Amino acid sequence: MGVHAYSSGLGVIQVCWIIFIVVWLVGAISTKRTIYRESSAERARYWLVLLIGYFLVIKSSGLPAPFDWLVIPHTTLSAWVGVFLCVSGLVFAIWARVILGRNWSGVITLKEGHELIERGPYRVVRHPIYTGILAMFAGTAIAMGYFGGCLGLLLVFLSFWLKLKREEDLMLKHFPDKYAVYQRRVKRLIPFLV
Numbered sequence: 001m002g003v004h005a006y007s008s009g010l011g012v013i014q015v016c017w018i019i020f021i022v023v024w025l026v027g028a029i030s031t032k033r034t035i036y037r038e039s040s041a042e043r044a045r046y047w048l049v050l051l052i053g054y055f056l057v058i059k060s061s062g063l064p065a066p067f068d069w070l071v072i073p074h075t076t077l078s079a080w081v082g083v084f085l086c087v088s089g090l091v092f093a094i095w096a097r098v099i100l101g102r103n104w105s106g107v108i109t110l111k112e113g114h115e116l117i118e119r120g121p122y123r124v125v126r127h128p129i130y131t132g133i134l135a136m137f138a139g140t141a142i143a144m145g146y147f148g149g150c151l152g153l154l155l156v157f158l159s160f161w162l163k164l165k166r167e168e169d170l171m172l173k174h175f176p177d178k179y180a181v182y183q184r185r186v187k188r189l190i191p192f193l194v
Contacts, residue, residue, distance in 0.1 A: 009079030009143050016086045016136060023094055024106075032102045032111035038166065043107055046166075050159035056152025057141050067148030074145055082143025086136045093132025096121040100129070108167050116175045118182060124191050126168075126182065130160040131189050164188060 060067045072078050097104060099120035103111050121128035137156045141149035171179045188194055 006074050006076070006079045006143075009083045012083045013086045013140050013143055016090045017140075020090055020093065020133075020136065023097065027097055027104060028106065030102060031104055032113060034105065034109045035112050035114075036110040036170075037105075038108040042166065046159045046162040049155050049162065053137070053152040053155030053157075053159060056148040056155065057137055057144065058149075058152075060144060060146035060148030060152065063148050067146065067151070069147040070145050071147045071150060072142055072145035078145060079143050082139040082141075085139030085142065087139075089132040089135025089137075089139060091132070092121060092135065093129050096128035096132060108163065108170060110170065110174060114174060116171070116178050116182065118186075123186065126186050126188050127160070127164050130164060134160065134189065160189070 056063075056067065062068070099122060100117055103115055103117065105111065121131075125131050134153075134157060137153050141153045168179070168183070172183075175182075
């Protein structure tokens with residue numbers, strides 16, 4: 001594979017992550033007032049797993065064996081599959097973030113006048129921001145190609161799974177009838193599957 005295609009693919013993925021961070025920081029400025037927020041101890045359970053997963057995806061090439069084992073060859077195809085997943089995930093996550101609007105929070109909260117959003121990407125999956133971010137991590141792990149990155153992707157998935165279970169418990173308490181119907185109709189993370 002040409003080094004240029006691989007480098008270009010990684011460059012596009014880096015730009016996707018920069019765009020994601022900027023959009024999230026700008027979007028965090030205008031959210032509704034919080035009426036409930038999970039404790040720091042509750043948040044630490046999934047954040048620690050997320051940080052370890054992130055580190056493994058991003059830094060596997062510099063870690064000792066077996067984390068630095070190349071399990072997905074650096075080919076033009078793997079680079080561009082990674083780019084496709086990362087760009088698609090970015091677009092999906094931003095779309096979900098825009099639709100969620102001022103109800104958004106990076107931690108488990110209830111906002112003043114909290115709404116149950118069921119339109120846009122929320123018609124496809126109940127947690128489309130996580131779906132988009134997972135696609136971005138999957139694209140990054142595929143493009144990087146290391147065993148540690150694949151393991152990191154599983155940890156990121158586990159982190160989101162732990163977090164969404166707590167979010168759904170909160171939504172069921174706040175919207176007992178509507179959310180139960182929504183859960184039966186729409187999958188959590190992967191359309192028609194999970």
